[in-house]
Amino acid sequence: MTVAPATRSKSELSYTWIRSKIEGGAFVPGYRLVLGAIAKELDVSVVPVREAIRRLEAEGLVTFERNVGAQVAMLNETGYVTTMQTLSILEGAATMLSAPFITDEDIAAARAVNANMADCLENFDPHRFTELNREFHSILFERCPNDNLLDLVHRGWNSLNMLRDSTFSFVPGRAHQSVAEHEGILSLLENGADSLDIELAARAHRTRTLDAFTEYQSTHKRSPVQP
Amino acid sequence: MTVAPATRSKSELSYTWIRSKIEGGAFVPGYRLVLGAIAKELDVSVVPVREAIRRLEAEGLVTFERNVGAQVAMLNETGYVTTMQTLSILEGAATMLSAPFITDEDIAAARAVNANMADCLENFDPHRFTELNREFHSILFERCPNDNLLDLVHRGWNSLNMLRDSTFSFVPGRAHQSVAEHEGILSLLENGADSLDIELAARAHRTRTLDAFTEYQSTHKRSPVQP
DNA sequence: CCTCGTCCGATTGTATATGATTTGTTATAC
DNA sequence: GTATAACAAATCATATACAATCGGACGAGG
Numbered sequence: 001m002t003v004a005p006a007t008r009s010k011s012e013l014s015y016t017w018i019r020s021k022i023e024g025g026a027f028v029p030g031y032r033l034v035l036g037a038i039a040k041e042l043d044v045s046v047v048p049v050r051e052a053i054r055r056l057e058a059e060g061l062v063t064f065e066r067n068v069g070a071q072v073a074m075l076n077e078t079g080y081v082t083t084m085q086t087l088s089i090l091e092g093a094a095t096m097l098s099a100p101f102i103t104d105e106d107i108a109a110a111r112a113v114n115a116n117m118a119d120c121l122e123n124f125d126p127h128r129f130t131e132l133n134r135e136f137h138s139i140l141f142e143r144c145p146n147d148n149l150l151d152l153v154h155r156g157w158n159s160l161n162m163l164r165d166s167t168f169s170f171v172p173g174r175a176h177q178s179v180a181e182h183e184g185i186l187s188l189l190e191n192g193a194d195s196l197d198i199e200l201a202a203r204a205h206r207t208r209t210l211d212a213f214t215e216y217q218s219t220h221k222r223s224p225v226q227p
Numbered sequence: 228m229t230v231a232p233a234t235r236s237k238s239e240l241s242y243t244w245i246r247s248k249i250e251g252g253a254f255v256p257g258y259r260l261v262l263g264a265i266a267k268e269l270d271v272s273v274v275p276v277r278e279a280i281r282r283l284e285a286e287g288l289v290t291f292e293r294n295v296g297a298q299v300a301m302l303n304e305t306g307y308v309t310t311m312q313t314l315s316i317l318e319g320a321a322t323m324l325s326a327p328f329i330t331d332e333d334i335a336a337a338r339a340v341n342a343n344m345a346d347c348l349e350n351f352d353p354h355r356f357t358e359l360n361r362e363f364h365s366i367l368f369e370r371c372p373n374d375n376l377l378d379l380v381h382r383g384w385n386s387l388n389m390l391r392d393s394t395f396s397f398v399p400g401r402a403h404q405s406v407a408e409h410e411g412i413l414s415l416l417e418n419g420a421d422s423l424d425i426e427l428a429a430r431a432h433r434t435r436t437l438d439a440f441t442e443y444q445s446t447h448k449r450s451p452v453q454p
Numbered sequence: 455c456c457t458c459g460t461c462c463g464a465t466t467g468t469a470t471a472t473g474a475t476t477t478g479t480t481a482t483a484c
Numbered sequence: 485g486t487a488t489a490a491c492a493a494a495t496c497a498t499a500t501a502c503a504a505t506c507g508g509a510c511g512a513g514g
Contacts (some may be wrong), residue, residue, distance in 0.1 A: 009293055009467065020286075035496070045469045047274065048354040054278050058285030067475045067496050089376070093316040148309040149316070154378060196492085198254055237498070262466070272499045273466085296507045325465050 010044040014052035017042060022061055022072055023161055029074040033062060038185040062160060075159065077217070084210040091137065092203030094144045094153050095185070096195045101143035107190055110139040114182045121175055128177060136182060140189070140202075174212040181205045241279035244269060249288055249299055250388055256301040260289060271418065275293040287386060302386065304444075311437040314383040319430030321371045321380050321411070323422050328370035334417055337366045341409045350401055356402060363409060367429070401439045408432045449451070 018038065019103045021027045028050060039046045053070045064070040075083065113136045120129040134157065144150050185205060188198050245265065248254040280297045282319060283289045291297040302310065320416045338364045347356040361384065371377050413434060417426050 002356045011467080015384050034494090047470095049470060051281050054281055055285050068477090068512085069495065079375075082373045086376045086379065087375055089316065089320040096314075121389055146304075147311050149313045152313065190507090261464090263464090273502095277466085294506085296465065365505060
């Protein structure tokens with residue numbers, strides 16, 4: 001019988017460490033990732049760190065230029081727009097595909113999360129709001145039988161993760177709308193609506209966030225994405 | 228003035244070399260990629276090769292297991308189904324998004340390609356048929372303003388590339404249908420149809436290929452994907 | 455004949471060392 | 485003051501060497 005290696009490979013260690021730093025917000029977009037420094041920090045050589053960074057590059061979390069170095073990927077405005085647009089498509093499809101498997105319990109759970117989101121609006125807790133939003137959609141997605149698609153959705157979320165709380169903080173009023181739209185999606189699912197309707201509703205939910213952003217952009221003439 | 232490095236990095240070289248071998252069909256799915264052997268072949272050390280393989284792994288072209296090694300990724304049946312399903316969604320959206328930018332010349336070019344595809348059916352040239360099919364859809368996609376989405380489509384194609392000519396050879400009759408459906412999509416584009424109609428037509432085009440496969444599977448009780 | 459344990463060859467995993475490239479700095483000329 | 489050239493420091497890129505690990509061959513025991 002083959003057993004898993006007792007110790008995780010240092011490459012793996014480096015990968016998860018850097019990734020968690022990025023996702024946790026300790027390494028902000030644009031932050032320079034110096035191979036030697038990270039290697040020293042983790043007490044490993046540069047080779048595994050290099051490998052980890054290459055993997056993160058392939059996933060789109062960092063950019064890497066030869067003889068210059070790596071840095072945490074930044075989303076510029078067009079990157080934000082395209083990612084949001086892609087996500088609207090992926091999420092719409094994922095929701096549609098998982099619809100047949102959604103249980104009453106799932107819907108109740110999602111509704112509870114949505115209620116908490118409403119509370120966050122009262123208490124002005126944008127960070128938690130974002131977390132709950134992810135949780136809400138996760139409930140709707142997790143039954144999706146297409147792992148491939150689900151993986152793409154998660155990647156998109158990770159890219160956007162760099163713009164923590166952007167919805168909440170940069171587009172006033174959008175969060176309230178968002179909570180209302182969630183309820184709309186839930187009732188469609190509850191009533192066994194046509195799958196195309198569900199897909200388009202889920203898609204429109206994100207599209208409207210994007211539209212709100214675009215409109216806000218045009219009226220305020222500055223880029224909240226790239227400060 | 229800064230100039231690009233005179234020589235491509237050996238990591239990059241290894242990456243493109245392995246990749247081309249896979250895409251060219253020299254390295255078939257399941258083929259074992261031994262670091263040392265490839266390094267020797269390319270006259271580089273194992274470090275860049277290793278890095279290249281990690282990148283390919285992140286892209287899904289190869290699988291890599293610790294202390295065991297890498298091999299060209301294989302699509303099992305569920306992998307094939309999910310990839311096809313995901314592609315149907317991505318391609319549908321990509322076609323829909325590029326529709327407004329498609330010119331008359333594009334449509335003429337696509338139609339010419341489709342005519343050549345029909346010829347391939349006469350001459351029974353499955354390899355060329357597959358190539359042309361890719362070219363046909365590329366014409367429809369290339370105007371898509373969302374590079375992110377386009378990239379996902381290309382990745383999907385690459386995954387399926389491992390099942391070269393599968394449509395043609397494994398599901399008799401499907402190819403003829405496919406050519407007819409292409410014309411249907413073209414006429415929708417030509418007549419400026421509703422964008423949702425275009426999207427759903429493009430999506431259905433691939434879905435039907437998948438359905439044909441599934442049906443063929445169930446009647447023949449064997450797996451053409453994993454011989 | 456089958457099962458389990460041990461050894462050996464093959465292969466991957468990592469550290470270290472050295473070379474190559476870029477970037478920043480300083481000095482000098484105009 | 486500006487521009488340019490030469491130098492220095494930081495960092496990446498790769499080769500080599502060795503350690504860790506795995507898979508299968510082989511033989512002992514049941």
